[in-house]
Structures are given as C-alpha cells and as structure tokens.
Amino acid sequence: MTGVSSTRSTLKSLYIHERAYEELTNYTNFWKGKIGASGWNGDASWITSDPSVTLIYGEKPITAKVLRKIQKMSGDHPFPHYTIKTQIVWNDISTGNTEKSMEYEVHQIEYVE
C-alpha cells in the first residue's frame, strides 16, 4: 500500500511538473509574441507581479508564480534584439511542499513593419 501511495504521489508530481512546463511555455510564448509585435522597454530586475497561474483545479488547487526579466540587447539594428528570461515557481506536494522551479532563456527580435 505504501508503495502504491508513493507511486501515485510521484505520478501526480510528474503531472504537476508537466503542467508547469506547459504554463511556462505559454507565458514565454506570450512575451515572445508581444515583443515581436510591439517591443518592450526592458526590465532592470525580475518582475514578480504577473498574475499566478493554476496548475491543478479541484478541491486543493495548486498555483504557481510566473516571473520574467526582459532585456534589450541592441536597439541600433533595423530589428531590435531582446533576451527574455522566464521562470515558474511552485510547491511540490509529493516532496513535503518543497519549492520547485523551471526557467527559460530565449531571444526575440522586434519585427518592424
């Protein structure tokens, strides 16, 4: 029984991990598209004020915080170039609420029409 419970919580944790990956990809794609469409001034530090995302719905919902740091690398080319760093942080239920995180670093140009 202990083995089954442990396996189940590991599988649940994997599912949450997969959801976190999905939400981080969504968040990164949003900022990539937005910068491509209309550029950005650039952030001096990590922006932590964006709304949280829900990983699991139901009786005990699990939410995660999403953070970003966007830096303008060059503005003197025809197409300004940016570095986008995004991060997702959530509490893992299967390992005694330890904090887990994932991070992306991508590049994007602003397409000037």
Next chain:
Amino acid sequence: MLNRPKISKQSQRGFTGIDVLLSLVLSSFIFLGMSYVFVDITEKLRVEELRSDVLKYGNTILNTIERDMVQATKVDYEEFQSYSKIKCTKDDVLTIYSIDPANGILKDGVPFSASIGSAIRFDNVNSADQLLYEIFRFECDPVGITSNNTNERYGSSIFDVKMFVDVYNTRNELIDEVFFNRRIYAVNNYLNSEI
C-alpha cells in the same frame, strides 16, 4: 477378555467449536483486508492508466491544433455554452475543430481517432458501456487586452485553448480532472490582420 488400550484424556484434545469459529473469523478478516487492498490497488492503477491515455490524447490533439493555428492566415472562433469551434484558414482551405461528447474532438466533423493514420484513440467507454472519461469543456478565447498587453491587434491573435477532461471510477464517481491549457500565438493571423 482383551485388554483394550486406554485412551488418555490428553490425546482426546482437538479443535473445539470455538477454536474453529475463531480461526474462521480471523482468516476471513485477513482475506477481506487483502481483497480490499487488491481492489484498491487495481482501481488506482486503472485511474493512472486512464490519466495517461487522456494526457496522450489531449497533447496530441493540441499539438495538431497549435500547428494549424500558427500556420493559418486567418483564425476565427465561435463560442457555445461549454465549447468553442475553431476555424483555421490556410491557402483558402478551411479546417474546423469542434467537439462531440461521444467521439471527442472532431476535425472537419471527423473524430481525430478515426482519421487516416491517426495513432490516438478515444476509448472513453469500456466493454460494459461504462463511461471512463469525458471532455466536458473545450474552449478557445483570445487573450485580448490585459494588464500586460494593451495592443489590441496582438491580443486578438493570441488564444488560450483549454480542455477539461473528467475521469470516472467503476462506480461512475468523478475521481480526477485533467486540465490542458495551450496559449497559441497565431502569428500569420496577426501579420495578415489590419493595422
């Protein structure tokens, strides 16, 4: 007269009725406990198998929808009570994604699982006609204007495609909810939209 051997009182001792009854009660407790554990483990394994099927089904479908939405020069959607219809136009060819409770997600009216070359299945009912899982919501909404986006043109070309799937146990009780959320930027739709 033959001398009959005497049977001592010691050797006459055997199992009394109470002994037998007690051992029967104890063994049935052990048996019931083990049966419960077996049924419980079987049920949990079944749920995990179902969840894995649902994840595979949902991710495969959303990957296809994402590819079509990104490549489409025009993306449109229609909203109904618990589902949306997604319309993607590419090279003047219209592809429509919708939902049917019995067959899952449809592409141009044909279930994904029935299309040629499809590796996914939508086995949401078992051989005893018992419901295993069902898609109860399939939505497509544009992100629109938010605190992070004031660009209306961009907001109407980035979509949240959400899918909620309920998983049931053998007693037809809801035991799990699998949720998918894909944020898809229809870049060609953006570039083709009016400035």
